[in-house]
Structures are given as C-alpha cells and as structure tokens.
Amino acid sequence: MNSISDIFSTREAIPLAMDKEHVTDQDIRIVEANETNVKELTHIDYTDDEEKKVVRKIDAIVLLIFACIYMFQYLDKIALSYAAIFGLRTDLKLVGQQYSWASSVFYFGQFAFEWVGIYLLHKLPIKQVVGVSIVVWGAIMMCLAAANNFAGLATVRFFLGLAEGAVAPAFVILTSFWWKKKEQPIRVATFVSANAMAQIVGALLLYGCGSIKTAAIKGFRISFLLAGAITILLGVTFLIVIPLTPATAWFLNPRQREIAVYRVARERASFQHTQFDTQQAWATFKDPRLYLVFFWAVLVCMTSVVIFGSIVINGLGFSPFRTLVIGLPGPALQLTTIWLGALGTRFFPNRRGVIQCLLILPPWTGCIMMYALPYSNKWALTGGYWLATCNSSVFVVNMSLIASNFKGHTRKTIVSFAYFIGYCVGSIVGPQMFLATESPTYPTAMKACISLYAVYILAQAAYLVLSYYENKRRDKLAAEGDESAVPRPASDEDNRTDLEDLSFRYVL
Known part of the structure; x- marks a missing residue:
C-alpha cells in the first residue's frame, strides 16, 4: 500500500x-x-x-x-x-x-x-x-x-x-x-x-x-x-x-x-x-498558514450550538412539540447564509477572507444576544439561537480557500489532514463548554463562543495579511524583471508548492 x-x-x-x-x-x-x-x-x-x-x-x-x-x-x-x-x-x-x-x-x-x-x-x-x-x-x-x-x-x-x-x-x-x-x-x-x-x-x-x-x-x-x-x-x-x-x-x-x-x-x-515529499512536508510544518487553517476548523466547530438547540428552546418554556416547530427558522437561515457564501465566492473570488468575516457576523450576533438578553425575553433569545446556528456557511468558504491557496501534493495533503484534525478536536471540545447546570441559555458557552469568533476573525486576518504581503513581494519581483515571478496558469505536471512557485498568487 x-x-x-x-x-x-x-x-x-x-x-x-x-x-x-x-x-x-x-x-x-x-x-x-x-x-x-x-x-x-x-x-x-x-x-x-x-x-x-x-x-x-x-x-x-x-x-x-x-x-x-x-x-x-x-x-x-x-x-x-x-x-x-x-x-x-x-x-x-x-x-x-x-x-x-x-x-x-x-x-x-x-x-x-x-x-x-x-x-x-x-x-x-x-x-x-x-x-x-x-x-x-x-x-x-x-x-x-x-x-x-x-x-x-x-x-x-x-x-x-x-x-x-x-x-x-x-x-x-x-x-x-x-x-x-x-x-x-x-x-x-x-x-x-x-x-x-x-x-x-x-x-x-x-x-x-x-x-x-x-x-x-x-x-x-x-x-x-x-x-x-x-x-x-x-x-x-x-x-x-x-x-x-x-x-x-x-x-x-x-x-x-x-x-x-x-x-x-x-x-x-x-x-x-503520489509520493510523500519530506521537503514539502517540512516546509509546510514551518508555514504559519498550516496552523491558521487548523484553528479555523477548531474554532468553527467549537462554536456550533446545534446539538443543544432543542434544549435551549425547550428550556425557554416551550412544549416539546412547539420547540420543534419554533426551531425550524434556524435551518432556514443556515440555508440562506450557506448559499450567500457559495455565491459570494463565485462572484467575488478574490474576497473570500472578507466574505468569511461577514458570514461570522450573524452567529456572533446570535451568541451575543443569548448571553446578554434576560431570560424573560424569550422570543428575542430564540431569535438569537436562530442566528447562532448560522456558522455552517463558513465551511464552504474554508474549502474554497484551501483549494485555491495550497499547491503541491504533499503540502495539500498535510493541510487537508490538519483541517480534519481541527474539525474533530473542535467537535469534541465544543460540547464541553455547555455546562448542564447553566441550561437553557448556557452563559459560559455563549461567552466562550463570543470570544472564539473574535479569535477566528483575527486568525483569518492574519492569514490574509500573510498572503497579501507575499503577493506584493512577488509582484515586485515580477516588476523588476524576474521571469519566474510573472503570474501564469498552473500546470497539472508541476508539483512545486505555492511557497516555491513564485508565479503563484494567493486568493485573498
């Protein structure tokens, strides 16, 4: 094998x-x-x-x-x-x-x-x-x-x-x-x-x-x-x-x-x-982008509130049957934001980092509402929960950025696997933030989610800054006459990484 x-x-x-x-x-x-x-x-x-x-x-x-x-x-x-x-x-x-x-x-x-x-x-x-x-x-x-x-x-x-x-x-x-x-x-x-x-x-x-x-x-x-x-x-x-x-x-x-x-x-x-390239692997492990991608997955999965959604709504005083019906607008909003993200990356292919940060705003706002509003304001808290579920759209843009910005067989393999590990880590740790004694509004979890979304935006900003200045450096080399830095279409036969191929430009 x-x-x-x-x-x-x-x-x-x-x-x-x-x-x-x-x-x-x-x-x-x-x-x-x-x-x-x-x-x-x-x-x-x-x-x-x-x-x-x-x-x-x-x-x-x-x-x-x-x-x-x-x-x-x-x-x-x-x-x-x-x-x-x-x-x-x-x-x-x-x-x-x-x-x-x-x-x-x-x-x-x-x-x-x-x-x-x-x-x-x-x-x-x-x-x-x-x-x-x-x-x-x-x-x-x-x-x-x-x-x-x-x-x-x-x-x-x-x-x-x-x-x-x-x-x-x-x-x-x-x-x-x-x-x-x-x-x-x-x-x-x-x-x-x-x-x-x-x-x-x-x-x-x-x-x-x-x-x-x-x-x-x-x-x-x-x-x-x-x-x-x-x-x-x-x-x-x-x-x-x-x-x-x-x-x-x-x-x-x-x-x-x-x-x-x-x-x-x-x-x-x-x-x-198809062979594992140790040089590509070593260069990838030294690249801060790898760890930023890992934290994207961890942070997005940790902030998922869906598994506790029915408990939240039911705990606000609604019957089990009304809880199911009242929870339905949440998935509808998720569908809306997912397709806004997908269409956004299609019509604005070089603004994906900005699109991700904009897509974070609805669930971030929802968590703030669930943390700050009093328990007596049940419908506003329910609306906050609907918004808080809308972070699935970020996965679509994550995928698009990773697909476009990492080049080289071994390098892309490692980055993809790092994202998967982050997904599992976030999904394991996230539920533990929801303390049973704090049901149904889970203030500790909401406060953590608010902070984690802020960290996510910082991680995304760091990734964009690194990519932006590297693009600028390569543009300068091309302007100074370095033929290897002139942008050109990628070749399927070229196994150089995005770090090695100076003609490559990162999508922002």
Whole structure:
C-alpha cells in the first residue's frame, strides 16, 4: 500500500473538505476494470451543450443521492438534540455533563476509524466501502433505541462514529470522479445545505414519532429506528444506483460516458506526484498558514450550538412539540447564509477572507444576544439561537480557500489532514463548554463562543495579511524583471508548492 497521503491527496480536486486532486492507484484500477483507461483518452471533442447535458444527468442522479446521504449522516449526529426534549435524558438518567460527552464521543470514534477507513478505501472498491459503511451506520443508529443508560448510549455513539469514519474521505474521492474543480464549490454548498435540511427533517420526524401515544416504546426511540432504517435503505440504493465511475454510468450513453470521463480526467491527468515529499512536508510544518487553517476548523466547530438547540428552546418554556416547530427558522437561515457564501465566492473570488468575516457576523450576533438578553425575553433569545446556528456557511468558504491557496501534493495533503484534525478536536471540545447546570441559555458557552469568533476573525486576518504581503513581494519581483515571478496558469505536471512557485498568487 502507498502512503496514507495518497488517499488524502485526492482532496486536491475538491474545494476544501472536498478539494483534492491527482488520480490515485485506486482511480486507475477502477477505470481499467471498466475498460476505459483515462490515459487512452488523449483528446475528445465535444460541445458545451453536450457537456451541460452530461452534468445535468450526473447532478440528477449522483448529486441527489450524495446529498440525501449527507443529510442522514448529519441527522445521525444531531439526533440527540431532538431526542433530549422527548425523554432521552430522563429515560437514560443522564446527569451532569453526560449529555455533552454523548455528543463528543461520536467524534472520538470517527477520528479513531479514519486510519482504517483510509486503508480500506485504498485497498477495496470505494463504492462498496461507502455502501457497506452506510448500511452499518444505519444498523448502529437503530441500536440507539435500545440504550438504557449513559454507558450504552456512549458505546453506541462511539461505534456510530466508527461506522461513519470512512464516508467523508470517500465522498472527497467520489466527488473528484464526477465533477470538475470549478463545478465543485456549488456541489459542496449543496452537501452543506443537506446538513441544514437534516435539522428540518429531524424535527418533523420527531414531531411525528412523538405524536404516537399507543406505542410500546417512546417516540424518540421510534425515531432512531426509523432514521436507521431509512439510512440502511439509502445504503442499499447507493450500492445499486451509483456507478463505480463515470465510465460505467448506466444513465449515460457511450458518448456521454466518454465525455464524463475525459472532462474530469484532463484536470487530474498527472500520475507522477503520489509520493510523500519530506521537503514539502517540512516546509509546510514551518508555514504559519498550516496552523491558521487548523484553528479555523477548531474554532468553527467549537462554536456550533446545534446539538443543544432543542434544549435551549425547550428550556425557554416551550412544549416539546412547539420547540420543534419554533426551531425550524434556524435551518432556514443556515440555508440562506450557506448559499450567500457559495455565491459570494463565485462572484467575488478574490474576497473570500472578507466574505468569511461577514458570514461570522450573524452567529456572533446570535451568541451575543443569548448571553446578554434576560431570560424573560424569550422570543428575542430564540431569535438569537436562530442566528447562532448560522456558522455552517463558513465551511464552504474554508474549502474554497484551501483549494485555491495550497499547491503541491504533499503540502495539500498535510493541510487537508490538519483541517480534519481541527474539525474533530473542535467537535469534541465544543460540547464541553455547555455546562448542564447553566441550561437553557448556557452563559459560559455563549461567552466562550463570543470570544472564539473574535479569535477566528483575527486568525483569518492574519492569514490574509500573510498572503497579501507575499503577493506584493512577488509582484515586485515580477516588476523588476524576474521571469519566474510573472503570474501564469498552473500546470497539472508541476508539483512545486505555492511557497516555491513564485508565479503563484494567493486568493485573498
């Protein structure tokens, strides 16, 4: 097996959490197995209309199923939030910080399995690994219905994280199979939007299950069973419907399959740069940008309030059923800000740092409202919570910046992995800021979130300043006659890092 970085390198073709490039041995094996060798597709002529038709078909089948899977994967993560107000905490006799640890332990499992998942993705067909993982996580999701104490809940949550550990990197690879780089930001926004939709679906699911009064088990347990069963169905659908690659897409005709393979392959045509470069690694570890990217992920995940959302609203005096309905504007606002971020990066591609800082303002304002307003002002506090949930949009811009500003196989691999580690660290630590004794407004957590958003803006500003002055330095070299510093299009065959390639300019 090649190095672990070989799998992570596939992220270069996808913006951020979905930005990875370079065809791996896995890609080559799959394409050759389907009698369509990318290397033989030296040139294919096709019109824009032909390509658009191919993309529309891919979006209608592949993107739709991918988004549904993303939605239920996120629903598994936030299921506790809804179950908490329908008897989970009392039924399982959760005390102190046990609810918070039940949330955090999921990410211990996800991080622990990541290494095994990477190995499996490299040695086995990706489609089968993903499909089986989805079915297994659906089955484990159903096991949540059987938990009767904290130990049982934490154990199932840990294994749920294990089951989902291979899915995120697999989707990174699969996305690079189907869409070109310029098409990927909108698809990433679609995936992140599916997370917001999961909150709406979860609320409606609990509303329906909670309305059942004659069942032998409580409604929140029925919701676990139902969500798990639907997840299993999605896994089976994935295995049946999603092709291994565009080369075997059943919904494309032979001509369209060739177009689908070639249009992506020509962006990922270099097979040379799959080895771990120690010089690139050392230079990356000395670069402060690496640590700023790591802290982006930590800070954004630590400030997530979604897992405690139902507890917040319910604690303001609303019934469980009204809590679900009152919480729905939050995901709607998330969808709005996600697409504002995605469209902002498209229309203002060199103002992404500014866009991120602007997107921080709504959740920052929401946390300030939740911290400063009196408990008696319940509707204003609810509005503050809605705003506080709107930090998902930052992930889309994070992905876009990482995709554009880090060059070189090993360097991009390390940066992508650092972001993932930051994501896990933030998701583990964040719930611990919400002290059970401070429910429902959690002043300590809100005060921490306010401070962390300020630190995030400083980290973003530091990144922009470093990049801005480096661009200025290179512009000066070019103006003084240094040909190596003159901006020019990047080459797929060029494995120099952004630190080495003076013709490279950072996106701000």
